[in-house]
Every structure is written in structure tokens, then in C-alpha cells.
Amino acid sequence: MRRLALTAALLLVGSALPAFAQDAPLPGQRVFRTQCGACHTIEQGGRNGVGPNLHGIVGRPMGSIEGFRYSANVRAEAEKHTVWTEETLRIYIANPKSILPTGIMPYAGLRNPQQLDDLVAYLKTQG
Ligand code: HEC
Numbered sequence: 001m002r003r004l005a006l007t008a009a010l011l012l013v014g015s016a017l018p019a020f021a022q023d024a025p026l027p028g029q030r031v032f033r034t035q036c037g038a039c040h041t042i043e044q045g046g047r048n049g050v051g052p053n054l055h056g057i058v059g060r061p062m063g064s065i066e067g068f069r070y071s072a073n074v075r076a077e078a079e080k081h082t083v084w085t086e087e088t089l090r091i092y093i094a095n096p097k098s099i100l101p102t103g104i105m106p107y108a109g110l111r112n113p114q115q116l117d118d119l120v121a122y123l124k125t126q127g
Pocket residue numbers: 032035036037038039040050051052054057061062063064065069070071072073074084089093100102103104105106107110
């Protein structure tokens with residue numbers, strides 16, 4: 001009987017742990033969904049919406065999605081071959097006008113530092 005209970009307990013632990021480790025979404029995924037998902041997709045080859053697809057955005061040249069109509073501000077950066085880094089993404093997401101003053105992303109900025117950390121960590125996994 002004891003043995004049976006122990007086995008049952010081990011089975012429970014065994015089935016709960018991997019589910020937690022593998023299936024739990026990163027906290028930044030939720031931030032992305034609520035803050036960015038209305039305008040952006042992130043999967044490879046995802047469609048453009050109000051904003052361009054963001055697959056592999058960390059390390060990607062600015063304004064590089066074919067067929068998306070970027071602002072003149074972004075196009076000028078694209079001509080200079082400016083690349084999105086973790087640092088510039090943080091600045092942009094926290095306050096889009098700070099680095100693209102005449103950009104057209106209609107987003108006020110993500111001011112919560114924890115959410116910003118989580119979101120950037122998530123973006124790094126998508127590409
Ligand atoms: C209401 C729509 C909207 C929301 C919400 C939004 N964006 Fe955007 N985003 C845009 C548009 C439009 C552009 C194009 C900006 C331009 O051309 O100036 C853009 C551009 C970008 C770019 C530049 C892409 C490139 O190819 O150079 C990044 C990075 C970006 N957004 C990240 C985000 C993130 C991260 C969030 C969530 C925190 C977010 N955006 C929320 C509409 C949105």
C-alpha cells in the first residue's frame with residue numbers, strides 16, 4: 001500500500017514537472033500578445049498587419065520587411081543599414097518617438113521595466 005502511494009506520488013511529480021518546464025509560455029510572450037500582437041505577428045513568414053512581421057527582430061536591419069510601407073523615418077535608417085539591437089529595441093519599445101521621432105508606430109511605449117525585460121527576452125527567442 002505504501003509502495004503504491006509512493007508510486008502514485010512519483011507519477012504525479014513526473015507528469016507535472018515536464019509540463020511546467022516545457023509548456024509554460026515565457027512571461028514575455030504574454031506581454032507580446034497583449035501589447036504588440038494586435039499589430040505584429042512574430043512567427044517566421046507571418047503576415048504584416050498594421051505593423052511589419054517581427055520574426056528575428058533582434059539583429060535585423062531596420063525597415064527590412066519587403067512589401068511593408070514604412071515611414072520615411074524608418075526608410076532613412078534602412079538606407080544607413082541600421083540594425084536593431086537589444087539596446088535600441090529597449091529604447092524604442094519604451095518610447096517609440098525617442099529614436100524614430102517621425103515614425104508611425106501608434107504605440108505610447110511600455111514603461112514597466114519588468115515587462116520590458118520579459119518582452120526583450122522573448123523577442124530574442126523568436127528568430
Ligand atoms: C497599433 C499598432 C502597433 C502596436 C500596438 C505596436 N506596433 Fe510596432 N510598429 C507598428 C507600425 C505601424 C510600425 C512601422 C513604423 C514606421 O514605419 O515608422 C511598427 C514598427 C515596429 C518595429 C520596427 C520594425 C522594422 O522592421 O524595422 C519594431 C521593432 C516594433 N514595431 C516593435 C513593436 C513591439 C515590440 C510592440 C509591442 C510592445 C509594438 N511594436 C507595438 C505598429 C504597432
